[in-house]
Amino acid sequence: MTHKTKGIVLRTIKYGETSVVVTIFTELFGVQTYMVNGVRTAKKSSAKANHFQPAAILDMIVYHNDLQSMQRIKEFKWDYLFDRVLSDVIKNSIALYMVELLQKCLPQPEQNTPLFYFCEDVLIQLDKANKSVTANFALYFSLQLTHFFGFKMNDDFNEQQNILDLQEGSFVKDQPAHPNFIDGELAMITSQLLKVMQPFELEDVKLHHDKRRLLLQHYQDYYALHIADFGKMKTLMILHEVLG
Incomplete structure (x- = not known):
């Protein structure tokens, strides 16, 4: 049976000479793994392979069987064609960080449509963001994502309560x-940052890159305290480098 669903590409692994195995966070079915054949065979297929870059947002028709661990895609196309997220070094590094963090948090496979729409929206907002907003985007995403997994931080800061217990x-x-x-x-x-509700508000948060690095490390520690086997994020070091 086929279903129409949107999806955010999380990870792509080459398989054989012509195929890829793709992990996608879908609108309808949560995280799913798909075998996609024949997308790496010739020049005319290279454009097809480009659809499966991490963070790409696709519109798909998929075959789905709850009893199978690997599904297949019948048709796919861009749902949103990024202007800069897949090509700009800084924005792509942030998007890869977001994708890795999301993948570490997501149960498999479990539908979470509100989370999907949030992730779709923030990736589009990242694509449109100016330099000031972009610089703080990973911090914003790290804090907002916790809302969907039951361990959001409480913004009860004041002059007396001024230490954040992670x-x-x-x-x-x-x-x-x-x-x-x-x-x-x-x-x-x-x-x-916890008071920021929309990405454009990040422009008002002025930070030196050293403080941004420290905060991102603290936030990774926070996730590790609340998610079993969270481990270390591979993209964090890259993000530190590109953000200066």
């Missing part, structure tokens, strides 16, 4: 006995 996800008055916390200016900046 184990609890809340601001506290006293330094925790464990080492997993953020204090000082970085805690205040996190509170400011």
